[in-house]
Each structure stands twice: as structure tokens, then as C-alpha cells.
Amino acid sequence: MSKLTLKNLTKRYGEVFAVKGVSLEIPSGEFFSFLGPSGCGKTTILRMIAGLEYPSAGRIFVDDVDITATPPQKRDAVMVFQNYALFPHMTVAGNVAFGLEVRKFARAEIQKRVRESLSLVRLDQKFDSHVQDLSGGEQQRVALARALAVRPKILLMDEPLSNLDVTLRAETRLEIKQLQEATGITTVYVTHDQEEALGISDRIAVIEHGKVIQVGTPTELYTQPKDPFVAAFLGNANLLSAHVSRLDGKSHVLSVSEQLRFRAVLNEEVPEGSSVLVAIRPEHLCLVPVQDPHDFTARVEAREFQGLTIEYRVRTGETVLRVVMDAFLTQRFLTREEVGVRVDPEHCFVYTVAGA
Numbered sequence: 439m440s441k442l443t444l445k446n447l448t449k450r451y452g453e454v455f456a457v458k459g460v461s462l463e464i465p466s467g468e469f470f471s472f473l474g475p476s477g478c479g480k481t482t483i484l485r486m487i488a489g490l491e492y493p494s495a496g497r498i499f500v501d502d503v504d505i506t507a508t509p510p511q512k513r514d515a516v517m518v519f520q521n522y523a524l525f526p527h528m529t530v531a532g533n534v535a536f537g538l539e540v541r542k543f544a545r546a547e548i549q550k551r552v553r554e555s556l557s558l559v560r561l562d563q564k565f566d567s568h569v570q571d572l573s574g575g576e577q578q579r580v581a582l583a584r585a586l587a588v589r590p591k592i593l594l595m596d597e598p599l600s601n602l603d604v605t606l607r608a609e610t611r612l613e614i615k616q617l618q619e620a621t622g623i624t625t626v627y628v629t630h631d632q633e634e635a636l637g638i639s640d641r642i643a644v645i646e647h648g649k650v651i652q653v654g655t656p657t658e659l660y661t662q663p664k665d666p667f668v669a670a671f672l673g674n675a676n677l678l679s680a681h682v683s684r685l686d687g688k689s690h691v692l693s694v695s696e697q698l699r700f701r702a703v704l705n706e707e708v709p710e711g712s713s714v715l716v717a718i719r720p721e722h723l724c725l726v727p728v729q730d731p732h733d734f735t736a737r738v739e740a741r742e743f744q745g746l747t748i749e750y751r752v753r754t755g756e757t758v759l760r761v762v763m764d765a766f767l768t769q770r771f772l773t774r775e776e777v778g779v780r781v782d783p784e785h786c787f788v789y790t791v792a793g794a
């Protein structure tokens with residue numbers, strides 16, 4: 439088990455900064471994820487840790503030893519790729535042995551470790567199978583076994599589930615988490631899927647344009663997003679530009695437009711007239727019949743049954759909002775119906791707009 443430290447890690451391709459000054463400490467045994475939209479620099483960070491890219495600036499340390507200039511095969515950081523990168527003509531065992539052969543382990547040790555790591559991913563029965571005869575999920579597990587066989591100090595995973603179907607993805611995610619907990623390997627995981635990151639990680643760094651925006655546990659990021667981007671990215675919050683129009687008891691009245699006003703509890707003093715960005719998660723909006731008390735009215739444009747929940751799109755003036763309601767405990771509304779919308783004032787994230 440090992441600690442990983444990134445200090446001011448930066449990668450530039452010509453004029454483009456793929457990664458900008460990332461500094462982080464990932465303690466031994468942690469499951470850490472980089473989460474962000476496509477092109478934000480996640481893979482580049484991982485490739486620098488693996489030694490597959492050389493940083494333009496900054497240093498990488500494993501247990502306080504500077505490995506920035508260490509070649510990939512001499513690093514104890516092994517990567518599992520999105521496309522598995524297996525050799526299709528080789529057997530399962532051959533693939534798992536490969537990394538050990540490159541590292542020049544003795545034959546008996548290779549055999550022992552291949553069996554051990556295939557058993558960890560529950561593929562002992564597929565020892566002599568050809569990789570092309572395996573399912574996507576099994577191939578993914580071979581790739582994982584190949585990485586584990588090296589007994590790395592750091593396990594790196596780049597979107598390892600993205601080629602699997604939804605059911606298999608959920609199952610494999612659980613297996614990866616259990617395996618990581620059982621082995622205690624410090625793991626760095628890259629994904630653009632917020633649900634995956636929230637479910638699997640001890641801590642997450644949210645990345646935008648190559649920079650770390652916020653680092654925290656899944657609960658911290660979900661309940662205290664410090665930035666509208668984090669609020670919108672984790673939990674699909676509705677983002678609204680509003681003005682603080684007046685103080686009303688312990689909450690403020692926020693105005694988005696003439697017809698769209700609601701109360702919100704602000705954590706800090708914000709002067710009347712300030713421009714703010716408000717993030718409201720779909721589950722913190724509630725639709726009610728128009729005759730019931732509400733903050734503003736809207737019309738249902740679309741609704742989608744999702745099993746436990748129903749997601750509505752409602753329009754008020756120019757603004758379209760996502761609302762998620764319990765499918766069985768709440769009243770259902772029809773497309774084109776006029777509804778009242780209630781905002782949970784305690785669960786609005788309000789951000790002052792710089793320069794406003």
C-alpha cells in the first residue's frame with residue numbers, strides 16, 4: 439500500500455493546457471477518482487502517473503520517492519485501459535503472465551501469480567481460454583488480473599467499465615470496489631460518469647479544463663458543491679441566473695424573471711440586487727396542483743417514467759426545469775398540464791457571480 443502525491447502536475451500540448459497545476463495527495467489504500475466531462479484532462483493525468491506521458495511541469499511521488507523520470511515498466515503503477523488492451527491471440531493465462539515476463543520474474547513465480555490473480559477475479563476456470571472467446575465483462579477481468587499480478591503499489595483505471603452494458607457495468611463496479619477493499623491497493627480511477635464515481639470512490643476530484651475544481655468525499659461533493667459546475671455535473675442540478683430581490687425572514691427572495699420567483703436560504707450575506715447563480719437539484723423541486731400553495735407556476739412539457747421516479751420537464755417562460763418526483767408516493771401530472779412548483783428553500787445552492 440502506497441501514498442501517491444501529485445505536485446503542480448501540468449501537461450501542455452502546444453498552446454493547449456491538457457492539465458493545469460494539479461496538486462493532490464492520495465493516501466495509501468484510497469479509492470480516488472478523477473471525474474469530469476470529455477476532454478477535461480483526466481486520461482492525461484492518469485497517463486502521466488503511469489509514465490506514458492511526461493509532464494510539462496510538476497512532479498509525481500510514490501511514498502515520497504520522486505518517480506517523475508522513472509520509465510513505466512519500473513514504476514509500481516499499472517494501468518487498466520478502457521479497451522482492455524489484451525492480446526487476442528493469447529490465452530487468458532498468457533495475457534496475465536505478460537506483465538510479469540516483461541518485468542523478468544522467474545517462471546515459477548509467474549505461474550503462481552497468474553493463478554492467484556485469476557482466482558481474485560474469479561476466472562480460474564478460464565485459464566487456457568482464448569481471450570476472443572470471452573465476454574466483454576470477462577475480458578475486463580483479465581485486464582484487471584493482469585494489472586494485479588504485478589502487485590502494483592498503485593492501480594490506475596481509465597474508464598474500465600465504459601464498454602460494458604448497463605447491468606454488467608453495475609455488477610463489475612461492485613466487484614472492482616470489493617477487490618480494491620480486499621487488496622487495499624491505492625487506486626486511481628478515471629470516469630465521466632458521476633453515478634459511477636459517487637458509487638465507487640472514497641474521494642473524488644472534479645476536473646474542468648485541466649484543473650481541479652473540488653476534491654471531497656462523494657457526500658461532501660453532493661451536499662456542498664462549492665461551484666455551480668460541480669453542482670450541475672454531480673446531480674444534474676438546474677442552473678438559473680437570478681437577482682436577490684429582498685430578505686424575507688431567514689430566507690431571501692430570488693427572482694429569475696417576473697413570473698419565476700422563489701425563496702432560498704443563503705449561507706452568506708448577499709446584498710439585495712446582487713446577481714447570483716442558483717443550482718437546484720431536480721429532487722428539490724416539487725410539482726403540486728395549481729390550487730395548492732406554490733412558488734411559481736409552470737407547464738409540463740415532457741415526463742419520463744424511470745421506475746422509482748418520474749422525471750418531468752416543466753417550462754415557465756423561457757426557463758425549462760428538470761423535476762424528479764417519487765413515482766409511487768406523489769401525485770402524477772400529465773404532459774401540457776399547468777402545475778404549481780415548490781422550491782425547497784433549504785436546498786438551493788447559491789453562488790455570487792464574480793464582478794456582479
Ligand code: ATP
Nearest residue numbers: 451454455456475476477478479480481482483630
Ligand atoms: P475523454 O473522457 O474524452 O477521454 P479526458 O478528460 O480523458 O477526455 P484527455 O484525453 O486527457 O481528456 O485530453 C485533455 C485535452 O488534451 C483534450 O483537449 C485533448 O484534445 C488534448 N490532448 C490529449 N492528448 C493529446 C495529444 N497527444 N496531443 C494534443 N492534444 C492532446
